[in-house]
Amino acid sequence: MRYTSPYSTPEHPPLTPEIVDSSTPWSEVLLGEYATIRSDAPQISYKELLCSTFKTSLRRWNRPLWLAVFLLAGIWWSLSGGTYLPNLPASAEMLNPEVKFDGLQFIDATHPYIRYVGRWLSTSDGEHKDGSFPGVYFDFAVNGSATVLLSLHNRELEFQTPAKRPAKPSSTFSFLPLANSSNAAPISLLARVDDDEYIVLPNATSIVTIRRGNLDKTSRHEIRIIAPMMGDNATETLQVEGLWIEEDGQMLPYEGSPDYQNERLMASQDGFQPVSSGSTPKKMLEIVTDSPGSMAGRDRRNNTGTAQAILGGVMGWEYLLGEMFGADHVSIGMDGMCLVRDCIGGRGNPSGLADVFFQSGPAGSEQYAHTWLFQEYTPDVMVMNIGNSDWESFQSHCQEYDKSLWELSVVFEETYISMIKAIRSLAYPKYSSTGMDASRYTYAARNTAAGIPIFIMRPFRGQLEAATHSVVNRLQKEGDKAIFWLDTSGWLNTEVDFEGRAEDQDFFLDEESPSKEWRLTERGNQKVSILLHMHACRFLAAGDVDKCAFLPPEIYQGKAIDHEAIHFDEFLQDEKERKLKKLFWK
Structure with missing residues (x-):
């Protein structure tokens, strides 16, 4: 299969679609040929490489409009002396400086139900958690919210407006190591919701849309955010400030935590089948x-x-x-x-x-x-x-x-x-x-x-x-x-x-x-x-x-x-x- 990716790179003009060949990491070699335990590892396919909001908006653009866009881009290019436009974020919603936060609540990066995997450090003021080794990721689970936004401290582009987060008192823990509160450069991420395909989030900064109004509020949703960091020479850093979810939504304990079994027991008492029989930490x-x-x-x-x-x-x-x-x-x-x-x-x-x-x-x-x-x-x-x-x-x-x-x-x-x-x-x-x-x-x-x-x-x-x-x-x-x-x-x-x-x-x-x-x-x-x-x-x-x-x-x-x-x-x-x-x- 082939898919288009509507974001720019230094080698391509802005808004030039790229063709992406998709394949499944488990497709060519059968696990059963070598493995000693039959594994039901999920198929990692990539039908949805882009945020749904941006894909929807692209479908509305017809050919004359594309020509007009390229014509205007050419005029701007000649007047500006050939400077590249900034790389576009993955979600079209991020292009709008007036992102609406009405009806949303902010979940701080230090929330106990956000599980960071790898080597992460907090800033001395507690404003964000930073991970810089390639492949760091974090998991969290929510319900009662159809919307999930990711709030990053990574450098914001000029047309983006920072989200107004609730004021947080200065931390009194002087031993927290990171003192630098400067913004890191934009960073490309991968996101996965439940067992869906991974979503590519290139050059993410400030507010990143994971889901906007299309999650089932009655179900538990497990979400993972990964920072692959595929650059050649630059050292990248993922700076997480927190999450935005709906006011009626709530964070849920992750699998393996002490609170996870209690949640499963409550679910079973309410008539739902628990998905895990214990709270054994992950290997x-x-x-x-x-x-x-x-x-x-x-x-x-x-x-x-x-x-x-x-x-x-x-x-x-x-x-x-x-x-x-x-x-x-x-x-x-x-x-x-x-x-x-x-x-x-x-x-x-x-x-x-x-x-x-x-x-x-x-x-x-x-x-x-x-x-x-x-x-x-x-x-x-x-x-x-x-x-x-x-x-x-x-x-x-x-x-x-x-x-x-x-x-x-x-x-x-x-x-x-x-x-x-x-x-x-x-x-x-x-x-x-x-x-x-x-x-x-x-x-x-x-x-x-x-x-x-x-x-x-x-x-x-x-x-x-x-x-x-x-x-x-x-x-x-x-x-x-x-x-x-x-x-x-x-x-x-x-x-x-x-x-x-x-x-x-x-x-x-x-x-x-x-x-x-x-x-x-x-x-x-x-x-x-x-x-x-x-x-x-x-x-x-x-x-x-x-x-x-x-x-x-x-x-x-x-x-x-x-x-x-x-x-x-x-x-x-x-x-x-x-x-x-x-x-x-x-």
Whole structure:
């Protein structure tokens, strides 16, 4: 299917429709082929990429009116000296500076029934909550309101009028970290209401319409807002001030909260069937990566337009894996950022991922200056996919480092080990046993001192494979029984047929990235999430974990790798290069 997206980009004049190819992340690879638990994961299709209010208004515009608009735009363009118009918001209602708030009530961002997932900070005055890691999201539930508006602190365009929110007294909590109350730049978002398709909200600022008068007031509605942050160089921040709902509407407790079961019991007493039998908190998955799968939306062979790039935020293996289990998922890291510090050509230099993990936001953001306090959440399992950016830097700038690839890989290995040890001692020092059957799962035989299970993945294209395996091997020998190496060789087809169909490839070459990155396609992301599903099952499954596939302990030992032999071969190769250089360039 193909859809039009009526917002502008720097490459297109304002109001130029873009064609967006829509596909479903679950369409090409069947979950049942690999998964050990039959999953009823929702189909993620995208019939409605735009706010309904804007689509309705577009249908009323006929061809003569379009011609008149373009004629006026051309005249304005010539008079203004060729300056681009601001990018248009997703909703036509936002173009009207006189948005009506009569009959609406304001829900503050600190309301206890708004559930923020990821790393979020509040400003010292309590005016807004900020999230700056790509993929942060928040959930909330409402009933009794046909309208839901999102209030942002992100920079307002000139023709927008800020909503007059109820006055709020200054906070007396001086320890709240963020003191800067300036507006962040517009940010593109995704919104999902209940089980409907995702809505693309490009360049959102100030007041964003999620629903206007078309929600069933008698039903509970669960809404999620996601900030994919797909930009190349800029560090984005989502600044949430709160929500606007109708005066008769009310916020409802989210699933897993202590109040959620009480709400379900009251519903059952009123004759409604409760949708949940308990208030068990959701499982939590934390992923640390320098190569997020959410970049799949940039594959120009299969998709076109900015909207598809934004939709990449729900196409990555990180997002899909969490959704397969109905678990919360947090991604830490930035695309193109090395693990090691002072990485030549790496994003965020001189900082590295080992530094970023312990901060409240990515390098370049205000949140990065604040140490993250790990009381907010504790993951049930961690997955680390690191090494792509380091390898690219080592290969491209080997002479500038004045070190051999072997020496650089040793630096990477030592940094990785130091990071894991710091996570064990500083971030998540305690972990409760889940009582798994140790006779069936050796890696599950852990006690409270073993720590959170951490999977170290071999980078998908095999970069620094020996170093990642050596990290796990050394830590296991030192007594860490909850760290495992995942051999991803054979998971994906690293060869790319540029003449073949895009949907048959696992990788694509992102020619828009500064270093021409190899990235996962939608199909590649699906395969990774399905294969990871088996390994994460016993830690993230909400039901009977005995239904998870039996994976023998040997699967986490990987191939028989002789690290000393590999390092010796690399040493010989480096010596050979030195002698050749000395021979010809003396």
